[in-house]
Amino acid sequence: MRPIEIHEFSTGIIPERTDDGGWISRGFTGQYMNVTCEIPPEVERSIANKEFAVAEGAFSDRPTLIGREISGHSGVWSVIAVVTRGKDEKGRSASLYRYFLTQAPKGLESILAWIKKEARSGRSTTFDPFAHKELHHPNRSIEEPQPISSMSPGSLFSSTPWITEPEQDYEPESINLFARSKARENQELTAWAFNVEALEKPRRFQVIHPASDLAIRRIKQALTSAPIAATTSLIDEQAIKSAIKSLINASQVKPDAVQVLESSLSSVETVFKENESETFWHEIFDGQGAINAQKQQIYSPQMIRLMTLRAVMLPATVSDYLKWLQPDSGKKANEPCETAVSFQSQIARSVRPNSRLEAELKHGINQTLESVFHKSVSVESATWLLDSSNGLWSTVMPQMVGALHQFLASVRSTPATEKSVYPFKGRTWQHIESRLRMPVPATSKGDPKFLAIAELFLNLKDPAIAACFYQAARGLVPPDVYAEARGTIAFKNGSVFGIPLRREKSAVDRFLDFIGHPLTIGMMFALCLVAIGAIAFRYFETSRNQAEEAQRTRRSQVQPSPDPPITGLLEDTSLPETSPTSEDFQETRRVLQSIVQEVSKDPKIVSVIKTSVSPDPVQVKETVIEALESSLLDRDISERERKALNYQGIIAKNPSPGFPEAESQRKRWIALIHSYQLRSPQLKPAGFIKEGRETSNKLKEDVRKRIMEMSPQNQTPAPESNLQSTPPAILDMPSQSNNKPN
């Protein structure tokens, strides 16, 4: 038999011999040692993807064997890793790997047969830093490998991975055969683990033979929490993670890393179904912290770059990105947004025309428009994303707008029965189309759902699209938008893209309409008539007043008064310079009431009144009040004047609040008292009366005197001077008719 070549390489350490002939590690070298061949890249990637890795903190004293077939450009490699524990000079344990690999057919079986032969010869195949292996000097084996046969040892065998019972004393060869059998069934490459305590990627094996019961628990736990990426070896998960890390950690974007992500988009799609692809990407980004950044509101530059990348690679997350970043927060200095734009602009340089990434960006724009339509994203946020001068999505926006123009132009030009070509996926566009197909009268009510899109395109400075959506949203297009849309090539005969528009009226239009309305004209005419009437009335009224004034002037010239004339209590009587306070007036009221009260109780007065006026006792008080008013006026008061003064309403009791006449009547009393005080030089012309002061005493005496003069024995002919003088009028009307003879 022709010998087969079995290459090998081991974890690189700096070994040091110990006194007992063993060795310790003085640290890792970061490179493989005892290498007999150029390590195939696919094998290196498999190792980087932890397909041979045993988990830290769990190890067995016996070596662990990991067997796996790896497909690559140079064919299939069969690799078996022998994992053992080593110690460093500090006493710390580490897992050390010795890999054997061959391209021979039935490679795994050949390596196992060779390992067995080496063991029989007393040569160790576990990790040995002093093994002195040289490049291009592989191990050679002429051992006949175990024949491959189908084996199905039990019902549990059907589950993948099949975890054997540790008590079952299987040999690695049996485990290999079980795995081969399952691999053939599943059309996969063989992968198995023998005597393991824990594995980093347990899903990537057909058969696992655990070292202990505890190992079963660990492996099963790892299986339940394994992400979808763990199920396949066909995707270089670590390369994707490294590319993401490289992009989020460096302030400068490496184009290579962007290309790795772009090519992964296609490879992930070929391996997984659509939903699984999304799950895969979500798991990748969440693994780097996206979910926590979103939940815990972490805005470190790394997380901002990560969330931006996620929005690029997973367009469905664009709305979450915008909600998280809050470009609409209104903050003047929004540092996270600035970091995001700076990163976007760097990524934009690596996006090639018509590339897969460009397609993803377009999907992202569609998602944004849908989110704006459904109001899960604000117009301000969407504007920020699509209109940032250095942004990423804004670079493909012109193409998207072009597609949207085409779509809008086709809405009215193609019959409804024909299938429309929508610019983007999603039901929203069908909804938009059916709305825009409606005749203008039907859209006059408007549908506010379209308003946000209209506002967005207005912000994006595309008045033609904005006008379409305003028409759909409100049934009317705002005049300024209409005017802007009119300046675009899409506008023709009151329509944009063939979609008829109704222009909303501006304030000037509405005013002109109002002016021109027949009802307005009628109302204006009526108003003019009313105005003319009012002017005429005012004219006649003024003329009459002037005539009366002239008459009064004439009268006053004929009958001069010794006192200041008080022809009208409000206009003509002189009010004191300082208006009495409300307290002063209240006291005045009390003084007047007490004068009336006191005089009414005087038996002499009562007797005079009963004899000369009326025997009715009710008339006593009334006569005293009249005498009081006449004394103040210095002549007999007329009934009309009494009503104007309203003693009962103003003096006898407090006027009710809001009584409209109260203020003028109160002023009449003040003017009256002021005139009374003016007539007597010894009195202070204050317009009010204080208790026990001169005015009070004099007035009381005058009232008494006036009543006593009513007594028949005191009735004497009026003095001549009295006949000559005209009493002052207190109302601006002829008063002579009411004058009683003194």
Next chain:
Amino acid sequence: MFNQLRKQLIPNLVEPEATQSNAVIRVIGDRASGKTTYMASLARWPSANPTSPVQSVSAVNEESEELIRKAQNVLEQGLELEPSDLSANAEMVKDYSLTITLKSQFSIRNPRANLTGAPVKLNISCKDYAGEFFSDLVHQSGNTKLTSYLEDCQQATGILILVDGSTRKDAEYAIAIEKFLRALDKSGQTELQRIALVLTKCEQPDLWDKRHQPKRLANARYSQVCSKLQMWQSSNPVRVDFFTTSAFGMVGNPFPEANSKQLSRSRGGVTSVLKDPKHWRPFGLVAPIYWLCTGERHQQLDED
């Protein structure tokens, strides 16, 4: 107390948005200086002191979640963590993203707390380089691996140099640090603002007593390292400060002793494992992070 009073006085007070400070950190240090144990203890944040200003430490990415699992499955089992493998490329080094939230507190000793009482969030992304990187600085130069690591360091805003407080390698570390800083300077423009020299394993009795005088302790143990760092500070726009930490802390009251079981002790330092996981309370882990993020020392964190 102030918070309670504030809440009583203003019951409908809306909690203000947290102030966020970020740092991109690279942890460097000799092999077995306690770098991964420091990071794992920080991520795990066990038995937090109720009076501690730290409200929570949460893992942001899967690598930091894995770090927590390591703390649970290895450290809490009284085992040692495996030595971190030296990746051929710095991009492959695990990058731990953590968010540390500090309670909103009013205190004149807490410089960042403002009158609104907003909590402070420290977002860190921290790469824990294998110790071999540090030793390679002394013995090797110009290889591609080292170049890749130095390029990676240019992104860092803060460097956490961890040294085992019980080692006697002052001269060796001084050379390594000087080479590192020179190489970093040569490699191009860096974002570096602060370098924290952190003495680890301060649960050791001779270190514990002086834990509140980190600068004095560092000067006493690592005079050459300190002098190199201070010289660097004087000629570069980079600030340097000193800290003491213990990933395992102390246990017992009123006579506390190190919560660690010593496995070995040599010139190269002490190796130990956690003794009592139930009473695991690390000391001083957040203080250097706070300083690297904010540029200010938090007195309560120093006393933590």
